[in-house]
Amino acid sequence: MRRNKGLLLLAIALIIGGLLVFYFSYYYGKEGEKQATVENADMDREERAQEEQAVTAEKKTEEVSGEQGVEGQATDVEDECRRMEKELMGFLTYLDKKDYIRELGIGEDMHTHFKKILRRLSLNPPTPAGEGLKIDTIIKNIYHFYRALSLQDLKLIRLILQNEADTLEMNLAALYPWLMSADRCSQKDGLPPSLDTTYRYAGFLANSIGGRAYLFRRETRLRLLMNYYCLLIIHEADKRKMNSFGIDITPFLEPLAEEIENYQFLYYRKEYAGKLIDLKNYYVKKRKIS
Numbered sequence: 332m333r334r335n336k337g338l339l340l341l342a343i344a345l346i347i348g349g350l351l352v353f354y355f356s357y358y359y360g361k362e363g364e365k366q367a368t369v370e371n372a373d374m375d376r377e378e379r380a381q382e383e384q385a386v387t388a389e390k391k392t393e394e395v396s397g398e399q400g401v402e403g404q405a406t407d408v409e410d411e412c413r414r415m416e417k418e419l420m421g422f423l424t425y426l427d428k429k430d431y432i433r434e435l436g437i438g439e440d441m442h443t444h445f446k447k448i449l450r451r452l453s454l455n456p457p458t459p460a461g462e463g464l465k466i467d468t469i470i471k472n473i474y475h476f477y478r479a480l481s482l483q484d485l486k487l488i489r490l491i492l493q494n495e496a497d498t499l500e501m502n503l504a505a506l507y508p509w510l511m512s513a514d515r516c517s518q519k520d521g522l523p524p525s526l527d528t529t530y531r532y533a534g535f536l537a538n539s540i541g542g543r544a545y546l547f548r549r550e551t552r553l554r555l556l557m558n559y560y561c562l563l564i565i566h567e568a569d570k571r572k573m574n575s576f577g578i579d580i581t582p583f584l585e586p587l588a589e590e591i592e593n594y595q596f597l598y599y600r601k602e603y604a605g606k607l608i609d610l611k612n613y614y615v616k617k618r619k620i621s
Contacts, residue, residue: 412516415509422502431490435483446522448484452532453524455479457542459534460576472541492553499552500598507560511567526573533564534578555591559603562587566610584611 423441426432437444457475462468471478476485495502513523523529536542537558546554562583568574588607591600 408515412512415505415512415516418505419509422505426491429494431494432487435487435490437483437487444487446520448480448488449522449524450520451484452479453521453528456528456531457535457539458576459531459538459542460578462540469540472535472539473544475535475541476545492549496550496552500556503556503560504599507563511564526568526571527575529564530568530573530575533561533568534576537561537565537580537583538578551594552596555587555594555597558583558587559591559607562607562610581611581614584608584614 420442423445426441432441455478457472458468462472480488492499510523510529511526513525513529516523534542536546546557549557562580565574565578565580569578569580584607588604588611591597591607592604594600597603
């Protein structure tokens with residue numbers, strides 16, 4: 332009897348012990364899972380915060396880089412404008428020291444007088460096309476420079492072209508980008524002249540009867556270089572939708588390229604001819620597309 336009671340108590344103790352073990356195992360297992368879930372959630376939040384910080388830092392870096400890029404471009408343009416202005420001033424200061432300039436008795440420095448000449452030319456630009464429609468347009472173009480400038484100014488220009496012929500190629504190469512910089516460089520006293528004014532004179536010299544007659548009376552090197560830069564100016568105006576007179580430069584490109592390439596007294600004749608052929612190919616391709 333006592334043995335049966337002992338076995339019964341042992342069985343009851345084992346059952347209670349098993350239940351306790353099961354309970355505590357289940358409870359602490361759940362608590363462990365909850366703790367792990369909380370820890371994982373905390374880790375996820377930290378990772379997300381780090382990612383957001385990284386993205387924000389990257390955006391700020393891009394914004395700063397973009398601002399620096401714009402500022403850098405603006406600085407580059409300003410530096411280029413100052414460089415071109417300095418080159419022009421250097422040439423005009425150089426002319427002030429020449430005896431043939433002093434003998435004219437202009438009464439002011441070349442920089443001041445140069446600005447006055449450009450203003451006079453800008454006030455009354457010639458008609459670069461349409462001479463066949465009005466006979467008086469041809470007459471006006473033939474006498475344009477004599478009406479726009481004084482005899483002293485015409486003599487001054489002629490003397491400069493004669494006495495500085497050896498550096499003509501270099502001087503025109505420096506003058507061209509300055510003339511084309513009106514939209515990029517801040518104008519001072521209306522200079523450099525607007526692209527429309529420069530375009531009108533380029534069209535006048537390259538396309539009109541009066542302008543072409545004027546160039547054909549000049550020395551060969553000057554005529555070729557002036558024609559070359561005039562075509563570049565008209566092309567630039569055409570690209571910017573500012574070819575208001577509809578001047579077609581394609582008939583002039585290849586003949587001028589051949590003449591320049593065969594003229595031995597131009598240092599960069601190969602480059603000039605190559606540029607003109609590039610322009611010819613540009614307009615041929617443009618016409619095929621349209």
